[in-house]
Amino acid sequence: MAYSRMAWGLALELIDFRLGTFDLLPDVIGYGLLVLGLSGAGSASRPFAIGRMAAIALMLWSLPRFVGLQPSLSLLSYDTFGAAPLLLASxxxxxxxxxLYGICEGIRLFAIVRENRVLARSARNGWRAVFGFSAAFLFLLPFKLNVTSVWLTAVVVLLVIGLFIACARVIFLVRRAGHVLNDGDGGPRKSSAA
Known part of the structure; x- marks a missing residue:
């Protein structure tokens, strides 16, 4: 159940459906599911604890946006922005x-304990893909302060698409981890070695 909550939370957080300014799938609900899932996945796991704390911070961060107080920043436009909005986005x-590190690393460590090298490798590769696209995106973000070129927007669009695909892979990783590692009570299976 914990991994299912994490997968649904990631999906709700990743996909934005809006009617005007009204968010049909609020991020705050996705982060709430992630907090619940990460709490149930392994309370003693340090990576899951890191992920849970970050999800709590993101849930609080998204509350003003949920009620319409904090406008979202469109990084795909040709406009330049001030430093404050870009610092907040960073x-x-x-x-x-x-x-995402907490989720991927937590799954990787549980997969190693369960001696499932394929799942551990998938978790490591999922994290590397997310980190690579995010690092490139964060590197280009300061250029939005004063550059309005079409090529920069095109590169940002490609990075956003790559990051979307990498995050979708993490969702599938979490679902697979739920099938492989979960024993039905929300936590990882206990080792049968006595």
Whole structure:
């Protein structure tokens, strides 16, 4: 159940459906599911604890947006932005990275304990893909302060698409981990070695 909550939370957080300014699938609900899932997945696991703390911070961060007080920043436009909105976007992206690290590393460690090298490798590769696209995105973000070129927007669009695909792979990783590692009570299976 914990891994299912994590997968649904990631999906709700990743996909934005809006009617005007109204968010049909609020991020705050996705982060809430992630907090519940990470709490049940392994309370003693340090990576899951890191992911849970980042998800709590992101849930609080998304509350003003949920009620319409904090406008979202469109990084795909040709406009330049001030430093404050870009710093906020960078901080949010770093919290996302911490959360995804916690999820991927927690799954990787549980897979190693269960001697499932394929799942451990998938978790490591999933994290590397997310980190690579996010690092490139964060590197280009300061250029949005004063550059309005079409090529920069095109590169940002490609990075966003790559990051979307990498995050979708993490969702599938979490679902697979739920089938492989979960024993039905929300936590990882206990080792049968006595």
């Amino acid at each position: 901080a949010e992206a770093m919290l996302e990275l911490a959360m």
